[in-house]
Amino acid sequence: MKVVVTGGAGYIGSHTIIDIVESTNWEIVSIDSYINSTPDTYRRIKEVTGKEIEHYKVDLCDKNALKNVFNEIGAIAGVIHFAALKAVGDSVENPLLYYQNNITGLLNILECCANYNIPNLIFSSSCSIYGNVDVLPVDETTPLAKSESPYAATKAIGEEILKDFSKVSNTNLIALRYFNPVGAHSSGLIGENPINKPSNLFPVITQTAVGIIEEMQVFGADYKTRDGSCIRDYIHVSDIANAHILALKYAVEQGKLENLEFYNLGSGNGVSVLEAISTFEDLSNIKLNYKLSARRPGDVESIYSNSKKAKSQLDWETKFALTDMMSSAWNWQQQLEKEKNEQS
Numbered sequence: 026m027k028v029v030v031t032g033g034a035g036y037i038g039s040h041t042i043i044d045i046v047e048s049t050n051w052e053i054v055s056i057d058s059y060i061n062s063t064p065d066t067y068r069r070i071k072e073v074t075g076k077e078i079e080h081y082k083v084d085l086c087d088k089n090a091l092k093n094v095f096n097e098i099g100a101i102a103g104v105i106h107f108a109a110l111k112a113v114g115d116s117v118e119n120p121l122l123y124y125q126n127n128i129t130g131l132l133n134i135l136e137c138c139a140n141y142n143i144p145n146l147i148f149s150s151s152c153s154i155y156g157n158v159d160v161l162p163v164d165e166t167t168p169l170a171k172s173e174s175p176y177a178a179t180k181a182i183g184e185e186i187l188k189d190f191s192k193v194s195n196t197n198l199i200a201l202r203y204f205n206p207v208g209a210h211s212s213g214l215i216g217e218n219p220i221n222k223p224s225n226l227f228p229v230i231t232q233t234a235v236g237i238i239e240e241m242q243v244f245g246a247d248y249k250t251r252d253g254s255c256i257r258d259y260i261h262v263s264d265i266a267n268a269h270i271l272a273l274k275y276a277v278e279q280g281k282l283e284n285l286e287f288y289n290l291g292s293g294n295g296v297s298v299l300e301a302i303s304t305f306e307d308l309s310n311i312k313l314n315y316k317l318s319a320r321r322p323g324d325v326e327s328i329y330s331n332s333k334k335a336k337s338q339l340d341w342e343t344k345f346a347l348t349d350m351m352s353s354a355w356n357w358q359q360q361l362e363k364e365k366n367e368q369s
């Protein structure tokens with residue numbers, strides 16, 4: 026079965042490709058514009074798996090170029106649609122870029138699903154669509170509050186588009202609402218390596234530890250949480266990756282799903298930014314240079330997941346603890362430093 030992965034050179038896409046290569050006999054085709062990655066990711070995937078990944082450089086917003094690729098690929102059993110811009114703060118500063126890239130890209134992919142009779146699509150959604158909620162943990166019945174950032178809005182609108190499309194389309198549609206994917210592959214050879222400045226906590230922590238970032242900021246120390254910093258639900262990227270295989274298998278087994286299905290993917294544990302910092306400090310024996318600063322526009326105060334639906338319907342379970350997430354992210358940062366030193 027042939028599966029198209031959009032954004033396959035990115036962080037979660039590359040880990041998902043590795044899991045697919047290692048645990049299925051599916052054929053993968055990756056499509057990426059490299060707006061936040063480089064094709065070097067495929068070399069890393071090959072280093073880990075021994076497999077060359079077929080890939081195309083295409084911006085999903087370029088409908089004609091996308092159609093040409095789908096014409097070339099032939100019959101496709103499913104699309105896993107990761108490609109999107111993802112930085113909350115950046116989206117507040119560049120809202121039009123985020124709406125243009127994330128919504129146009131999705132619309133073009135859905136048009137391809139319709140035109141090329143693609144039976145299954147998995148969409149990368151996000152816990153950010155829940156907004157600031159009153160009751161924690163959130164499950165899939167929790168009403169969505171106002172989106173706190175243009176990025177979150179692109180995911181909430183994306184799900185609305187999928188809901189409407191599911192009523193008229195032959196494609197099975199599944200949205201996976203990731204909480205906070207972190208960590209790196211156990212090989213230490215691949216991990217998060219964005220070309221844009223990282224805004225997610227773990228790469229910021231590990232880059233501060235090696236001195237790439239001189240002083241990291243903790244955005245907001247006056248939230249109504251146990252230590253004043255934001256609370257998030259960190260989840261190992263390899264656990265997230267595995268959910269895509271289970272979701273696609275589920276969609277294939279179900280025949281035709283009537284509506285859009287959506288699933289939370291989180292660990293269920295709320296961890297504050299300051300707790301994450303101190304876990305890292307204990308594990309690495311490195312004191313991080315950080316300062317408490319003002320809240321960052323777009324951030325919600327607290328969020329963590331009830332992921333029972335994914336467990337019961339997809340048979341998905343997390344395998345990795347917070348310390349595994351942190352130590353794999355740290356191994357990966359050290360690998361990047363080693364490579365940098367070898368090159369210079």
Ligand SMILES: NC(=O)c1ccc[n+]([C@@H]2O[C@H](COP(=O)([O-])OP(=O)(O)OC[C@H]3O[C@@H](n4cnc5c(N)ncnc54)[C@H](O)[C@@H]3O)[C@@H](O)[C@H]2O)c1
Pocket residue numbers: 031032033034035036037038056057058059060061062063083084085086106107108109110111126130149150151152203204205206219225
């Ligand atoms: N990492 C997170 O914290 C997180 C949390 C929730 C949801 N998500 C979602 O998961 C998906 C993957 O995230 P990630 O962390 O791997 O991000 P990433 O930036 O590492 O990967 C996204 C990939 O998509 C590519 N891309 C973006 N726009 C494109 C376009 N128009 N055409 C072609 N390629 C394009 C980028 O170059 C990149 O390789 C995104 O949709 C993101 O919004 C991520």
